[in-house]
Amino acid sequence: xxxxxxxxxxxxxxxxxxxxxxxxxxxxxxxxxxxxxxxxxxxxxxxxxxxxxxxxxxxxxxxxxxxxxxxxxxxxx
Amino acid sequence: xxxxxxxxxxxxxxxxxxxxxxxxxxxxxxxxxxxxxxxxxxxxxxxxxxxxxxxxxxxxxxxxxxxxxxxxxxxxx
Amino acid sequence: xxxxxxxxxxxxxxxxxxxxxxxxxxxxxxxxxxxxxxxxxxxxxxxxxxxxxxxxxxxxxxxxxxxxxxxxxxxxxxxxxxxxxxxxxxxxxxxxxxxxxxxxxxxxxxxxxxxxxxxxxxxxxxxxxxxxxxxxxxxxxxxxx
Amino acid sequence: xxxxxxxxxxxxxxxxxxxxxxxxxxxxxxxxxxxxxxxxxxxxxxxxxxxxxxxxxxxxxxxxxxxxxxxxxxxxxxxxxxxxxxxxxxxxxxxxxxxxxxxxxxxxxxxxxxxxxxxxxxxxxxxxxxxxxxxxxxxxxxxxx
Numbered sequence: 001x002x003x004x005x006x007x008x009x010x011x012x013x014x015x016x017x018x019x020x021x022x023x024x025x026x027x028x029x030x031x032x033x034x035x036x037x038x039x040x041x042x043x044x045x046x047x048x049x050x051x052x053x054x055x056x057x058x059x060x061x062x063x064x065x066x067x068x069x070x071x072x073x074x075x076x077x
Numbered sequence: 078x079x080x081x082x083x084x085x086x087x088x089x090x091x092x093x094x095x096x097x098x099x100x101x102x103x104x105x106x107x108x109x110x111x112x113x114x115x116x117x118x119x120x121x122x123x124x125x126x127x128x129x130x131x132x133x134x135x136x137x138x139x140x141x142x143x144x145x146x147x148x149x150x151x152x153x154x
Numbered sequence: 155x156x157x158x159x160x161x162x163x164x165x166x167x168x169x170x171x172x173x174x175x176x177x178x179x180x181x182x183x184x185x186x187x188x189x190x191x192x193x194x195x196x197x198x199x200x201x202x203x204x205x206x207x208x209x210x211x212x213x214x215x216x217x218x219x220x221x222x223x224x225x226x227x228x229x230x231x232x233x234x235x236x237x238x239x240x241x242x243x244x245x246x247x248x249x250x251x252x253x254x255x256x257x258x259x260x261x262x263x264x265x266x267x268x269x270x271x272x273x274x275x276x277x278x279x280x281x282x283x284x285x286x287x288x289x290x291x292x293x294x295x296x297x298x299x
Numbered sequence: 300x301x302x303x304x305x306x307x308x309x310x311x312x313x314x315x316x317x318x319x320x321x322x323x324x325x326x327x328x329x330x331x332x333x334x335x336x337x338x339x340x341x342x343x344x345x346x347x348x349x350x351x352x353x354x355x356x357x358x359x360x361x362x363x364x365x366x367x368x369x370x371x372x373x374x375x376x377x378x379x380x381x382x383x384x385x386x387x388x389x390x391x392x393x394x395x396x397x398x399x400x401x402x403x404x405x406x407x408x409x410x411x412x413x414x415x416x417x418x419x420x421x422x423x424x425x426x427x428x429x430x431x432x433x434x435x436x437x438x439x440x441x442x443x444x
Contacts, residue, residue, distance in 0.1 A: 006356070008354060008356055008424065008426060009354055009426035009428070009437055010426070010437040010439075013437075050356075050359060050424075053356070053358050053359035053362050053363075054359075054362075055422070069356060069359070071356070071424060071426070072426065072437070072439070073439065073440050073441075074420075074421070074422065074423060074424050074425055074426065074441075075425060075426050075427045075437075075438040075439070075440065075441050076353070076355070076384065076395075076396070076419060076420065076423050076424075076425025076426070076427070076441075077260075077337050077384075077395065077396045077416060077419045077420040077423070077425070077441065083211070085209060085211055085279070085281060086209055086281035086283070086292055087281070087292040087294075090292075127211075127214060127279075130211070130213050130214035130217050130218075131214075131217075132277070146211065146214070148211070148279060148281070149281065149292070149294070150294065150295050150296075151275075151276065151277065151278060151279050151280055151281065151296070152280065152281050152282045152292075152293040152294070152295065152296050153208070153210070153239065153250075153251070153274060153275065153278050153279075153280025153281070153282070153296075154192050154239075154250065154251050154271060154274050154275040154278070154280070154296065154405075167312045167315055167316050170312055171312050181391075181392040182339075182340055182341035182342075182391040182392045183340065183341070183342075184338060184340070185337060185338055185339070185340045186335070186336070186337060186338070187334075187335070187336040187338065188333075188334070188335055189332075189333070189334035189335075189336070190331070190332070190333055190334070190405065190408070190409070191331070191332040191334070192330060192331060192405065193329060193330055193331070193332065194327075194330070195327055195328065195329070195330045195403065196327035196328070197327075246326075246327040247326040247327045258340065259442060260335065260337065260416060260444060261442075261443070261444050263335070264335070264409075264412075264413050264416075264444075267409075268409050271405060271409075297404060297406075298406070299405060299406050299409075
């Protein structure tokens with residue numbers, strides 16, 4: 001299945017790109033998507049994740065076509 | 078000594094006037110001023126008092142020329 | 155810091171605009187503005203209200219307002235504060251009170267604005283007399299904050 | 300209830316004026332308006348700031364803002380709420396965020412306004428990058444409320 005990945009703010013700057021498209025097996029979790037894309041970069045511990053624009057845990061499974069986002073702590077307001 | 082007394086809001090309406098001028102002995106307290114002026118009306122228990130525009134207890138002594146005020150709980154804002 | 159009583163209707167947003175223009179030197183220094191506007195409702199305890207008289211104690215009211223804003227300014231690092239309170243005859247939807255504070259960060263702005271309102275409600279000598287459908291009545295106490 | 304993102308500078312007081320004119324049917328029903336305005340300061344951690352970029356996650360930001368205002372509306376009896384947040388390039392003294400709530404009584408207005416701001420700060424996906432005298436830097440975390 002295909003998953004669309006987005007990175008924001010300092011994390012995007014560090015990775016050097018704003019997103020990825022990745023093919024993974026069914027029942028893949030958010031954490032496994034990161035590990036597939038960035039095997040040599042540990043996910044920074046304060047990173048937040050979202051699936052389809054809702055906050056998600058790293059253990060959440062994703063589905064075909066989902067949009068997964070990784071970003072640092074938010075600093076609005 | 079002479080003390081100037083003011084009443085406000087529902088208390089003034091009930092007493093039928095906005096103030097009094099009263100001659101009392103030295104070391105008279107706020108409570109005694111009320112009792113002198115209104116011997117037949119017990120001071121309503123929620124009445125607030127001020128001496129020279131600062132909140133005062135009923136036990137506070139007043140001085141010659143002081144302005145003493147009695148009024149119900151405040152309801153501004 | 156500015157404290158005013160007004161005998162005529164006032165527009166809180168226009169007052170804020172005017173006040174900020176007078177304090178241009180603060181621009182860029184404050185990160186937080188907390189504002190409270192109290193407005194006359196057209197009902198109270200299920201009775202329709204047509205008019206309200208706001209009585210005060212000239213002299214003491216101003217003094218107590220100034221004192222409570224000064225206490226808040228000592229408690230929190232405020233850059234500025236503005237309090238305007240109506241007196242006299244009000245109609246429903248007329249603004250009654252405006253409290254605004256400016257500070258570097260939001261925590262102190264929220265806390266000071268709320269504290270000034272609560273202190274004002276419990277200490278500033280104002281009294282409301284409502285003209286209800288069932289006749290005039292003095293408001294006996296403020297609702298807890 | 301209205302939630303908006305703005306890519307250009309906005310005037311919070313003018314927005315409030317406009318919004319209230321659109322909601323004239325609420326006049327006389329609300330007794331309390333609590334407002335918070337967050338403004339860009341010209342300094343941060345003792346460094347002078349000349350410019351700030353406010354990045355967001357289009358789609359998710361609006362969704363999260365709407366959600367947190369809805370949660371506040373379920374928690375307190377609000378008559379109306381307005382949230383406007385800037386995105387894009389800001390200059391010192393530019394407004395960043397406006398949160399306003401209208402309700403019958405002050406306790407719920409204060410509580411809801413503050414809650415919406417705290418939730419926004421911790422959950423709405425915005426990120427600040429400041430251009431300081433020492434170069435650009437991402438703000439790493441918000442100060443506690």
